[in-house]
Amino acid sequence: MTNPLLRDWTGPYELAPFAEIEDGHFAPAFDAALSAAQAEITAIADADAAPTFANTIEALEASGAALDKVLSVFFTLAGADSNPARQALQREFSPKLAAYSSWVSGNKALFARIETLWEARETLDLTPEQARVLMLTHRGFRRAGAALTGDADARMREVMARLAELGTAFTQNLLADEAAWQMELGEDDLGGLPDFLVRSARAVGAEKGLDCPVITLSRSLIVPFLQFSDRRDLRRRAFAAWAARGANGGETDNREIAAETLALRAERAELLGYDSFADFKLETEMAKTPQAVRDLLMQVWAPARAQALADADTLTQMMQADEVNGPLEPWDWRYYAEKRRQAEHDLDESEVKPYLQLDRMIEAAFACANRLFGLEFRALDVPLHHADCRAWEVTRGGDHVAVFIGDYFARGSKRSGAWCSAMRGQAKFPEVQAPVVINVCNFAKDDPALLSYDDARTLFHEFGHALHQMLSDVRYESVSGTSVARDFVELPSQLYEHWLEVPEVLAEFATHADTGAAMPQALLDKVLKAATFDMGFQTVEYLGSALVDLAFHEGAPPADPMARQADVLAHIGMPPAITMRHATPQFAHVFAGDGYSAGYYSYMWSEVMDADAFAAFEEAGGPFDAERATALERHILSRGGSADAEALYLAFRGQMPGPAALLKGRGLAA
Known part of the structure; x- marks a missing residue:
């Protein structure tokens, strides 16, 4: 085989032979691997032998290896080193993968075998991990629509294919907007900028063939620029570009994509019998329900907002002392927060870096x-x-x-x-x-x-x-x-x-x-x-995104997501000088795929546990306590998803935590 993606990888540690792989290899390798995966699934579904864990569940576990190998390389490159050819391939592969996934989950013969095993699970003498894999496989097929028939079944396939296309388009539009914008700086534009930022900006300019510093929308450049630049006009210009990603009009605008995505997700949930997409999505999470998520987020929102409003008053006074009139704006916050940090903590980031x-x-x-x-x-x-x-x-x-x-x-x-x-x-x-x-x-x-x-x-x-x-x-x-x-x-x-x-x-x-x-x-x-x-700011900008995400996926989908976003932020009293960490048109966590849809809250849900888990080390022999480290590996890191998440945490800690440790760790409570 001349295509390196289809050969056995015999190099060190069986790593992908990146030096041999060309973009032209991906399409034929993908087609061949997809055909092989389909043949493997057909063989499992159409087997004459009665279903067993080995010939059905384990056979599914072993299937698709060639496809996984091709896609592991492709998606690594598509995310970390994209180009027009890879973007075109991503648009080509996305609906094919969605169709393949729908074909597998819609295979009635295959689901019948899984259903038979599920009904007989108590008699199969399975290990705990095998029982877990059977449960997850059965649940995954059911949630993918395997039990649907007729028009509902056909419509689910259409919905999933379109969602895949939209997720790819959202990602590529965002990448295009980020790559298209740059701000060239003259010597008069460098006021306040530390040496490390000027060096980095000059390096970017050199890469672009320019003999000047260049600020792009890379977070590692835009955030310190907003933090240090004395030029309020340039901060405003840079912030406007950062905030407008995905909402610049034209072919790369993501607002209609977001609206269609939310509508299709709601339809998907309805086809499966759920009240909302949030109810569907949270069924498999620790939180279980939208109300449990909201309860946690709002417990943190009140003290975080109070802290942020108090900080805003302080920063406004600093701005007025600089004879800058008008309200504190989002492009002012990081600049004056940095000045405040230097004053109150005598800490200059350029000294720390x-x-x-x-x-x-x-x-x-x-x-x-x-x-x-x-x-x-x-x-x-x-x-x-x-x-x-x-x-x-x-x-x-x-x-x-x-x-x-x-x-x-x-x-x-x-x-x-x-x-x-x-x-x-x-x-x-x-x-x-x-x-x-x-x-x-x-x-x-x-x-x-x-x-x-x-x-x-x-x-x-x-x-x-x-x-x-x-x-x-x-x-x-x-x-x-x-x-x-x-x-x-x-x-x-x-x-x-x-x-x-x-x-x-x-x-x-x-x-x-x-x-x-x-x-x-x-x-x-x-x-x-x-x-x-500045934890009030950091917590508020995160919670704004998490609460908007949750609201998007509860109830009827919004015809105008931007209007819904504005309503949610007004309802919770979002401070005017703070924006969402990820506004809707650039909210890749939620719209580039459904991984974090109705799930952006999960960072904070996990933080409740991580604050408590580190406290377990501190209560024992310190941060490198050997017994606690062994327990962390044994009960959490080594176990993956082989057991229920709550059971794993209880095995490690003995009890589930509340938000007190989180609030204390963020400096939002005594």
């Missing part, structure tokens, strides 16, 4: 994993999907555990944000396979690359997801790693952020880029003391 080198923060994340779980990391020299990427072999006691890939730098071909995915998940069936895990971030490239404190926290967050993948120890890939309830999946990632705040970690790894000296104790103390600074 040289101590937060990317390479040293990677070392810090690895060192914490070593102390907690005994993992060791060895750099690898292997072909990867981009020259900026790097890889490590992960071992424990000399045994291979995983391959970890880091793709850390922003570029125009990469979608915004940060994420973790498994290019190959852990499993022991049909054969033992070790995971290949990738973290993708959007840090500003420089030499050396320096991070903000928020950037460093993002690095630890995504590495927490990676640990969930790497330490997985289950039989079936469908329940390995992060294959858990959406409002549980953020627990390991948000929990791992806490180790960045451990003083001894920063003392060892926060070393100056020029001198190599450790961060002075006085500066370290200020960094830790300021960790909850």
Whole structure:
């Protein structure tokens, strides 16, 4: 076979041979792998033998391996290094994959076999993990519409295919808007900008063939620009572009896509017999109901809003002292908050950043994993999907555990944000396979690359997801790693952020880029003391997005999502100088797919647990308590979705927490 995507990968650790893969390989490989997957499903569904767990459920677990292999490479590239050819392929593949998924779930013979096993489950002598996989398979088919017939069945297929097309279009429109905008800066435009930001902006300009600093809509550039620039007119211009992503009119406008998506989701839920899409989506989560979600969010909203309004008054006074008239605006908040932080905490981010080198923060994340779980990391020299990427072999006691890939730098071909995915998940069936895990971030490239404190926290967050993948120890890939309830999946990632705040970690790894000296104790103390600074703003902008997401998916879908967004924000009393963290036209969590639809709340649901879980370490022997680390791995990180999420947390902690630890951790309660 000349197509490298269809060959066995025999290189180091059976990694994808990226150096051999060309865009022209994807379409034929996809078609061949999709045909093979369809043949495997047909063979399972049409088997003469009576259904057993082995010939039905395990056969499904083993099916589609070739397709998974092709797609793992393709979607890595589509997200982290897109180009017009890959975008066209994504538009081509998306409806085909949706049709394939609908074909599988709509296969009546296959569902009949699964239903037979489900009805006989008490007599099958299954292990707890097998029983869980059977339950999840049966539930997944039912929720996909396997029990539908006639017109309802046909309509469900149409709905799912169209939703796939819309999700792809939403993502590509957002990427196009982000790539299209730039602001060239002259020497008179650099007032207030720290050296690290000017260097990063000059590097971007050089990449674009320009002899000047350039600000783009990459978060690693736009946020510090809003934070430091003395030029209010330029801050306003930059913020307007940032806020307008997906809402600029023309072919890349996402507002009609959002409206159609919400209407189709509501129809999908109605076809399946649910009152709303929120009811459908939350059935499988820890929260279970929209009301449980709202109860949590509103418990946090009141103290967060009160703090944000008090902060807004202070920032307004600072702005008026600068003889700037009028109300505090969204493009003013970060600028005056930074000035306030410098004044109240004597903390200047440009003073902190040289101590937060990317390479040293990677070392810090690895060192914490070593102390907690005994993992060791060895750099690898292997072909990867981009020259900026790097890889490590992960071992424990000399045994291979995983391959970890880091793709850390922003570029125009990469979608915004940060994420973790498994290019190959852990499993022991049909054969033992070790995971290949990738973290993708959007840090500003420089030499050396320096991070903000928020950037460093993002690095630890995504590495927490990676640990969930790497330490997985289950039989079936469908329940390995992060294959858990959406409002549980953020627990390991948000929990791992806490180790960045451990003083001894920063003392060892926060070393100056020029001198190599450790961060002075006085500066370290200020960094830790300021960790909850501006938390009213951060909490309010997040909760605004979460509450709008929930409202979108309850009841009748809004004909005009932007009007519905405005109504929700007015109802909760959104402070006028704070905007949603993700406004509707750029809310990729919710509209690029349905992963976080009616589920953006899950970060906070998980934070309730992560605050409580880290408290368990503090109550024991400290952040590196060996007994607690072992319990965390045994009961949560290694178990994936092989048991109910609440049961896993109870096994680790003994009780479910309330929001008190979260409020205290955010500095919103005494």
